[in-house]
Amino acid sequence: MAASMSHYGLGWLSGEYRGLRVISHAGGTAGFTALVAFLPDADLGIAVLSNASALPDALAFTLAVHFRLLELLFDQPAGMDAQLSALVEARAAARPRLAYVDPVAVASYLGRYTHPTFGEMTISLRDNRLVLDAGKLASELRRRAVDGPSASAYLLHDPPLSFYSEAYGATVSFTGGIGEPRVTLTIPRNPAGPEQTYVFEPG
Amino acid sequence: MQERILSPIGMKRSTFDPARVRADDDYALPHAADLSGDLRPMALEAEHDVLAPVRPAGGLWSTTREMARFVQTELAGGIAPSGTRVVSAENLAVTGRRGWRFLISTVVRR
Numbered sequence: 001m002a003a004s005m006s007h008y009g010l011g012w013l014s015g016e017y018r019g020l021r022v023i024s025h026a027g028g029t030a031g032f033t034a035l036v037a038f039l040p041d042a043d044l045g046i047a048v049l050s051n052a053s054a055l056p057d058a059l060a061f062t063l064a065v066h067f068r069l070l071e072l073l074f075d076q077p078a079g080m081d082a083q084l085s086a087l088v089e090a091r092a093a094a095r096p097r098l099a100y101v102d103p104v105a106v107a108s109y110l111g112r113y114t115h116p117t118f119g120e121m122t123i124s125l126r127d128n129r130l131v132l133d134a135g136k137l138a139s140e141l142r143r144r145a146v147d148g149p150s151a152s153a154y155l156l157h158d159p160p161l162s163f164y165s166e167a168y169g170a171t172v173s174f175t176g177g178i179g180e181p182r183v184t185l186t187i188p189r190n191p192a193g194p195e196q197t198y199v200f201e202p203g
Numbered sequence: 204m205q206e207r208i209l210s211p212i213g214m215k216r217s218t219f220d221p222a223r224v225r226a227d228d229d230y231a232l233p234h235a236a237d238l239s240g241d242l243r244p245m246a247l248e249a250e251h252d253v254l255a256p257v258r259p260a261g262g263l264w265s266t267t268r269e270m271a272r273f274v275q276t277e278l279a280g281g282i283a284p285s286g287t288r289v290v291s292a293e294n295l296a297v298t299g300r301r302g303w304r305f306l307i308s309t310v311v312r313r
Contacts, residue, residue: 005305006304006305007301007302007303007304007305008301008302008303008305009297009298009299009300009301009302010297010298010299010300010302011260011298012298012299013305014299014300014301023277023299027261029233029250029253029254029262030233030235030245030249030250030253031232031233031234031235031245031249031250032231032233032250034265034270036270036273036274037274038274038277038278040277040278040299043278044278045271045274045275045277045278046274047267047270047271047273047274048267049265049266049267049270051231051232051233051234052233052234052235052236052242053233053234053235091240092240095238095239095240096238098238098239136246136248136249137249142238155238156238157237157238157239158237158238158243159234159235159236159237159243159245159249160235160245160249162235162236162237162238163235165238166238
């Protein structure tokens with residue numbers, strides 16, 4: 001084993017890199033990642049901050065920079081670049097193929113909706129793209145290419161809302177037509193329990 | 204946190220307050236990948252709901268330069284770059300002690 005993060009102490013992960021003790025902690029938010037590490041026996045400290053995160057390996061880039069630095073500092077063969085490239089390729093291959101929503105198919109669902117918990121949101125077309133706008137958060141909606149033009153469940157395309165589609169399979173679907181339009185947010189892979197659905201009504 | 208950690212280490216721009224970040228004329232906007240895989244900027248406000256509940260265990264806005272000062276303090280056994288002792292070497296050593304087994308992972312495979 002060339003490197004490990006094998007134990008947890010008071011806020012610090014403890015492991016080793018090629019026999020040297022490494023104490024570190026990495027983390028991230030919706031749009032930032034950070035890593036602090038120090039190798040007390042080598043009198044070495046590293047801080048890596050980035051203003052991006054990308055699922056499903058949000059910390060992959062930050063950790064790669066950290067290990068690449070160690071490789072450079074200790075004259076080790078470059079192994080991190082290849083691992084990171086493989087991760088990026090695997091991620092691209094796993095990404096669903098998407099298509100734009102047909103504006104005509106959703107014409108009867110454009111307008112304002114409310115939900116007792118989430119409050120107000122609007123469904124609208126901007127430059128012929130279907131957009132869900134909840135004020136603070138907004139996202140374009142796109143359909144999975146495999147579902148065809150008659151798809152009625154759409155994915156949240158833009159961050160940070162896209163996180164829910166990517167990680168938990170969240171979809172936004174339109175039902176009821178002109179008479180009684182409803183917009184339903186479905187979170188099938190809800191990490192905290194069974195599938196969740198939230199129905200938004202016009203208003 | 205300000206009094207015991209940030210000020211003595213000289214982390215002048217580091218803050219838990221997003222309003223201070225917005226008031227700064229030099230900050231990085233958060234980015235995340237959309238479903239097509241392209242990195243897109245997000246509003247700074249999008250971070251707040253994620254960060255507010257975890258403060259102060261997380262959610263510190265900082266700079267690479269100031270995080271380097273933090274690491275320097277750790278390496279110096281608790282003495283900040285200014286020479287001020289922030290924590291005793293004894294207490295600092297306890298934080299890095301191996302507590303429980305976290306995971307058995309090979310981060311780098313060769």
